[in-house]
Amino acid sequence: MDASNAVTYAGYLQLDRILGAQAPLSPDDLGPQVRAAEHFFIVVHQAFELWFKQELLDLELARAALARDEPELEVALDHLSRVTAIHRLLIQQMVLFDHLPPHTFLAFRPYLGEASGAESAQFRVVEKVLGVRPRTSSPLYDVFARAIERRALSLEQLYQQPARAGALYRVAEALVDISETFWMLTxxxxxxxxxxxxxxxxxxxxxxxxxxxxxxxxxxxPELWDVRTRL
Ligand code: HEM
Incomplete structure (x- = not known):
């Protein structure tokens, strides 16, 4: 490889694009504290979106690993546990906003117009995959349910005989971790x-x-929460 196309830190991470993508809308005359607060608000939201992107990738790979005729449970577990780790990080990222003084937020808020997190397309896909909105079945839970069915296990048996269920039991608990941390993020x-x-x-x-x-x-x-009452 010649020097002109050598990989660089900035090039590989496309830092010029990422670091050039924060454009506060509040005018300079609101002062540097308000501009800095809006910059902070933008950075936190952008970081959320990057993590949602990674989360969707991991959720899909976990689903695909569980959907195989011979489910790849350890692969699924790697992806599912990374999703939980991302949720834990995102909870801490929400807590960052304790450092957004309300008067600074109220100062730049009018410039947001009607824009809202409610428009986050990636968040809506996460909700769909987790089956929380619309509250239909989750494609991820569906493949897990099929995997336990194929092993002729009911949910009760899976929880009563974890040794028999093996890694499927850990997959169930990894799904509970995701469910719990998503709720905590909410x-x-x-x-x-x-x-x-x-x-x-x-x-x-x-x-x-x-x-x-x-x-x-x-x-x-919800099936994984309900079963606890029946054990
Ligand atoms: C100071 C910080 C924040 C405030 C005051 C806030 C406030 C709100 C409010 C009031 C809503 C309801 C929809 C509306 O009428 O706008 C909402 C929705 C939403 N926000 Fe935030 N939010 C904050 C931070 C965040 C962050 C960091 C994210 C991450 C992407 C986020 C993502 C969302 C999403 C996905 C919704 C839709 C939720 C739903 O429909 O259940 N918000 N937010």
């Missing part, structure tokens, strides 16, 4: 929204915190 979002905008309506036109809190009534993979 709770962190509700908390931060209340801390930042109180009872105001959302930029996307919903009632705000009250609307967001409704999502706490549902968890992904």
């Amino acid at each position: 709770a962190a979002h509700v908390r931060i929204a209340e801390r930042t905008i109180g009872a105001r309506a959302g930029t996307g036109g919903t009632s705000g915190v009250e609307y967001l809190a409704e999502a706490l009534n549902h968890k992904a993979f």
